[in-house]
Structure formats: structure tokens, C-alpha cells
Amino acid sequence: MGELTEDLGFLLARVSGDVVRATNAALAEEGLRVRQYAVLLLACDSRRGVSQRAMARILGLDPSQVVALVDELAQAGLVERQPAPTDRRAKLVTTTEAGHRKRERAAVRAADAVRGALGPLSAAEQATLRELLSRVARVASHSE
Amino acid sequence: MGELTEDLGFLLARVSGDVVRATNAALAEEGLRVRQYAVLLLACDSRRGVSQRAMARILGLDPSQVVALVDELAQAGLVERQPAPTDRRAKLVTTTEAGHRKRERAAVRAADAVRGALGPLSAAEQATLRELLSRVARVASHSE
């Protein structure tokens, strides 16, 4: 074990890659990839829909990438674009009935995959990890 | 804040993405990307050189991806492929003088970038993060 394996940047990328791989494999049975699943979740958990710009900020993606993801989900009948009442430039993404059902099934598979990939850590340690990362992510979502 | 922002898989991918982005930007001044930097580090920290297969296992990459990375570093004069004495199939990757100097400069920039990207966490919290992730990564490196 050399210095690389103690590098925090490397470790994040390494573990994240494994977790994304495992999650993608699990979600494939529902016809979804992690990115699409994340967009679906954001739409599901919002009352009146989310603008694509807001999604991009939360996801850490370029707005143009969100367009493609919403396109795919819309084509699959899982989400819909609706005109925003207050701002005619914006479109709010909302979830269809099928989208909500899909999300339920996908959430179970995704959670299992993540838990499996992080097997070496106890539930308490996974909670610690979640707390630390969410602090970093929260700052990033605000400043972008 | 909905359920997505509490999802451990999402948080890992989100933070990892930001850190890789920041590190790539910092390493660009040395003409390197994180992947190349990781390979350079592995070669630097080995006495007699590392096989590409071993690198692939540690990095969590397909062996064919390592070929391309070593090609790029070799073309830049930073590493060299040498025949393995014990196994004529294998080639050991070693570092040149220029490679060692490049690594020194790159390491400073990379460390700064990671520390900056994880700014919301104290040094102790970053150490906790490192310890947790290294346990997961260690298991993954063995089983693949």
C-alpha cells in the first residue's frame, strides 16, 4: 500500500465508481441509470415540480445535461414538463403515476446496491459517511 | 432538501465529481489528468516497477484503460515500460527522473485542490473520511 491508496481524492473516486457501477447494474432491471434515477427522485419529492435549472444545481451538472435526462424520462412516460406559472421561461418537471411507481421499485434496488457495495462499513459508519459528505455537498449546491 | 440529498450513493458521486473536477483543473497546469497522475504515483512508489495488471486492480479500471494511460505518460517521457525478469508476458512500469520531478510538483497541486474542495470538513473529519473509504477500497482491490 503506497501513498495513492491513502489519497482522499483517489479514495472518493474509487469508491464512488464502484458504488455507481453497482447501482447502475441494479437499476438496469428497471431500465434506469443512476443519473435518470436522481432526476426522477427530485421530481417525485417536489410538490409542484422542479425547474431544470434547480436540478442542475443540486445534481452538480450542466443544465444542458439535465435536458437530455428529462427527455429520456419523459419519453419513457415517467415525468412531464409543465409551464411554470410565474416564469414563462421555466418548465417545471413533475412525475406521472408510472413515474411514482417506478421510483418505488427503483429505490429498493438502489438502496440494496449501495448497502452491498459499502459492506465493509457498519450501519453507524455509513451514517457517519453520509453526514460528512452531505455537509460538503450542501455547500457545493449553494455556491454554484 | 429531499431524499436524494440524503442518499449515500448520490452524495459519494456528487462530492467525488466535484473533487475530481477541482483536481483536474489543478493538474492541468502540469499537463496531467487525475487518471494519469494516479498511474504516475503507483509507478513512483514501487521499487522495481508495477505490472499494468496490478495497476488496473488497484485503480479499479479495466486493463485496457491502463494501457492508454501508460502510453500517454510514456510519450511525455514520465514513465517507461520494462520487461519483467520473471514473466515475459508482463511489463513493469517504472518512473523516469522527469517523472519523479513531475510527481513532486503535481502532488502539491493535487493535495491543495482536494483540501480546498473538502473545505467544509475539518482536518480530523477528513481523516475520518479517509479511514472509512480506505476500508471499502481495500476490500474492493482484493476481490477484483
Place this chain on the structure above:
DNA sequence: TATTGTTATACTCTATAACTATA
């Protein structure tokens, strides 16, 4: 002038399959 959504383009990363030479 700035912002939302969008299209387009190029580049990097990821996933597979196949081939060669050795073991």
C-alpha cells in the same frame, strides 16, 4: 443585461470483445 431551456460539438471515461504471446 441576465436567465431558462435548448442544440451542437468535442473530448474523456466506461464497458466489451477479441487477439497475441506467453505461462
Place this chain on the structure above:
DNA sequence: TATAGTTATAGAGTATAACAATA
């Protein structure tokens, strides 16, 4: 028969720039 390195290819992810409609 299995392993190390390699080549090739297609698909997913990332990074920019530009544009129309609207604020």
C-alpha cells in the same frame, strides 16, 4: 487452459459555446 498486454469500438459522461425566448 489461464493470464498479461494490446487493439478496437460503442456507449455514457463531461465541458463549452452558442442561440431563442423571456425576465
